[in-house]
Structures are given as structure tokens and as C-alpha cells.
Amino acid sequence: MPELPEVEVVRLGLAEHVTGRTVAAVEVRHPRSVRRHLAGELDFAARLAGRQIRAARRRGKYLWLDLGGEQALLAHLGMSGQMRIQEPGSIDETHLRVRLQFTDGGTELRFIDQRTFGGLSVEDVVDGLPIPVTHIARDPLDPCFDPDAVIAGIRQRRTALKRALLDQTLVSGIGNIYADEALWRARLHGARLTATLTRAQGRAVLTAVTEVMTEALAAGGTSFDALYVNINGASGYFDRSLAAYGQDGRPCPRCGTAIRRDAFMNRSSHTCPRCQPRPRHPHP
DNA sequence: CCGAAAACCTGAACGC
DNA sequence: TGCGTTCAGGTTTTCG
Incomplete structure (x- = not known):
């Protein structure tokens, strides 16, 4: 389950079901x-x-x-990774990778x-972060998230706004769905050059990111199929609240114009023209 | 520093 | 029914 709200849904579940338990x-x-x-895998298991699992973090x-x-036991879900709590002896899932x-x-x-882009590893923790996470920026739900610093970082870049939003070293947790949704909410185009972005527009798009992620989390995340x-094993229902992502051809909830889909950065971008x-x- | 493209995988949906 | 193509919530590396 890829983006921040979906990963947070998993973290909450793990916190409830594995905290305090000891791996056998x-x-x-x-x-x-x-x-x-x-x-190697033998060392991983050993x-x-x-x-004992003390806490689940993200x-x-x-x-x-x-x-x-x-x-820490570090996990990244990639495009199709799932964490499931199951009864011992229940049927192994087709794409079960680690138990x-x-x-x-x-x-x-x-x-x-399914796709094995995700994975697990045991990592040393330095200053509260597993080593591979030290280069990842704070996310919008982090209590120490500093929007003004992120806006300054974005404005220093010489690139397109959507590319900056997806850069996990500037601000983390944003993927293709929530980038498109936040840009739609802020009425900004992803191809907008970061250098020309006003601080107010920067603030608007980060506020939109925080709001859409908070709402998605409350809905249990976004899920189009059983992969997320x-x-x-339950799906979230934020897909019903999406205004732009995956809505090509459908009317913009604000103005009724048909949402369009364009190729950008080797993936799809959805905007209201x-x-x-x-x-x-x-x-860019 | 920046960007494009490829690489890593599996499976679903679609056109013919 | 089957085959080929395209696409998918991500990250990393390589090459200009």
C-alpha cells in the first residue's frame, strides 16, 4: 500500500497487533x-x-x-506490499513472501x-531513524514538519512542482494519487516551475497535501482493488472522494469541466484544465 | 544539479 | 480462447 495514508493505516494495525510481542x-x-x-536471509531471520517489538513507527x-x-525491522511496501495479521495455519496467500x-x-x-518491489530488512537505528530512512524528509503528518522550510526548499529547485512534491528528500509520503489531489485542491498545475511559485501558493499546496492525507487516513486509505x-485485509474507501486522480473524462467536482489525463514523468497526471x-x- | 529512461516484478484489462 | 500491448498507489541507478 503505497502512499502515506495507506502506510499509516498499516502502522496503526501493527501497533495494535504486534507491539510487545516477541519474535519466535x-x-x-x-x-x-x-x-x-x-x-542475507539467514542473517535476517537470526x-x-x-x-521483542517495542513500537511501530513510520x-x-x-x-x-x-x-x-x-x-529495527524496516519495511517498504513498494507498489504492492501488504502486511497481514493471520491465524497460524490459515492458508498461505499466493504472494506470501515473509512470515x-x-x-x-x-x-x-x-x-x-505481488510485484516484490517492496521488502524487509533489519537495520541499525541512528538518532531514531533506521539508516536507509535518514535521507527521507519529514512528512506532513510529522509534528515537527516545517512547511516554510519545505516551501523554501521547493522554491530553490529548478524543476516542476509535481516533481518536487514527489521528491521524498524534500517532503515525504506523497505519491502520484495525493500529488494530483493536492495540486487540484490548490488549483495549481504540476508543470508549474517551482522557482516561480509564490510562498502563498507553496503554502496552499502543502496545506492541501496535509488535508487530503488526513481525510484519506480517516477513510482508511485509498484502494481500487484487493492489492491495497x-x-x-479490508480496503479503505477514499477512492470515492478522489476529485482528480483516475477521474479522466469525469466532471471536475468544482467546475464540471472534464478531468484530463496526461503523461508526465513517465506516469499519469490528472488535472482539471x-x-x-x-x-x-x-x-521544467 | 537536473531529467529521462531503464531497471526491478506480477497480473489485470483491453484490443484484435 | 489466446496472444500481444499497456498500465499500475515506488525507488534506484545510469547516462547525458
Whole structure:
């Protein structure tokens, strides 16, 4: 489940179901899912056995289970990763990649990932962050998120606004859905050059990001199919509230003009041609 | 520094 | 029914 609200839904579920439990055994069913654990899958399993999970944390789209001792089980869900809590002995999912069992003999934690772009690793924690997360910027739901600093960073770039929003080292957690939704809410076009963005417009788009993510989280995230589900396998329903993403041909909820889809950055961008006119000096 | 493209995968949807 | 194409909520690397 990719973007911040979906990852946060998973984090909340993990916090409820695995905090305080001690890992008994780890089964790696697909080596690719632990490829970022450079010491290999045997080392991965050995480093988890006997460890107690203290907390479930997140920054942007990265998720980790605090193991104490300045180590953590780090997860990135990639495009299709899921975390599921299941009864021991229940049927293995088709794309089950990693299984964690606990010393209490209760439910097990499963990492399921169709496309295997995601993965797990055990990482050292420095200043509260697993090493691979240290280059990731704070996300809009972080209590220490500093919008003015992010706006300054965006304005210093020489690129298009949407590209900046998707840059996880500037502000994290934003993916293609919430970038399009926030730009629509702020009435800005993603091809707008960051250098020409006013501070007020920067503030508007970051406010829109925060609001749309908060609303999506309250709805349990965005899900179009069974690939994006919470730890119990349930889908969120924010897809019903999307104004732009995936709405090509449908009327803009604000003005009724048909939403259009264009190729941008090797993916799709959805805009209202009336509310979000293409900038005159577009080319990034 | 910036951007484009490819790479890493599987499966669903669609056109013929 | 089957085959080829295109597309998908991401990140990283490589090459100009």
C-alpha cells in the first residue's frame, strides 16, 4: 500500500497487533523480499528471533518495528506490499513472501507482495531513524514538519512542482494519487516551475497535501482493488472522494469541466484544465 | 544539479 | 480462447 495514508493505516494495525510481542521464528519464502538485508536471509531471520517489538513507527512511506537496542525491522511496501495479521495455519496467500511467528503462539505477521518491489530488512537505528530512512524528509503528518522550510526548499529547485512534491528528500509520503489531489485542491498545475511559485501558493499546496492525507487516513486509505488493504485485509474507501486522480473524462467536482489525463514523468497526471491551467512557461 | 529512461516484478484489462 | 500491448498507489541507478 503505497502512499502515506495507506502506510499509516498499516502502522496503526501493527501497533495494535504486534507491539510487545516477541519474535519466535521467521520464514523467508522469497529471497528478493529481503534483498536489502545485505547479510542475507539467514542473517535476517537470526537477527529477529528472540527480539521483542517495542513500537511501530513510520516516516513518509517507510515503516519500521522498533526492536530496542538501536535496531529495527524496516519495511517498504513498494507498489504492492501488504502486511497481514493471520491465524497460524490459515492458508498461505499466493504472494506470501515473509512470515513472522511469535513466542505467544498467537497470530502471525505476514508480508505479502505481488510485484516484490517492496521488502524487509533489519537495520541499525541512528538518532531514531533506521539508516536507509535518514535521507527521507519529514512528512506532513510529522509534528515537527516545517512547511516554510519545505516551501523554501521547493522554491530553490529548478524543476516542476509535481516533481518536487514527489521528491521524498524534500517532503515525504506523497505519491502520484495525493500529488494530483493536492495540486487540484490548490488549483495549481504540476508543470508549474517551482522557482516561480509564490510562498502563498507553496503554502496552499502543502496545506492541501496535509488535508487530503488526513481525510484519506480517516477513510482508511485509498484502494481500487484487493492489492491495497489493511492488516485485516479490508480496503479503505477514499477512492470515492478522489476529485482528480483516475477521474479522466469525469466532471471536475468544482467546475464540471472534464478531468484530463496526461503523461508526465513517465506516469499519469490528472488535472482539471479549467481550474489548473497549464503554465505559460511550463517546460521544467 | 537536473531529467529521462531503464531497471526491478506480477497480473489485470483491453484490443484484435 | 489466446496472444500481444499497456498500465499500475515506488525507488534506484545510469547516462547525458
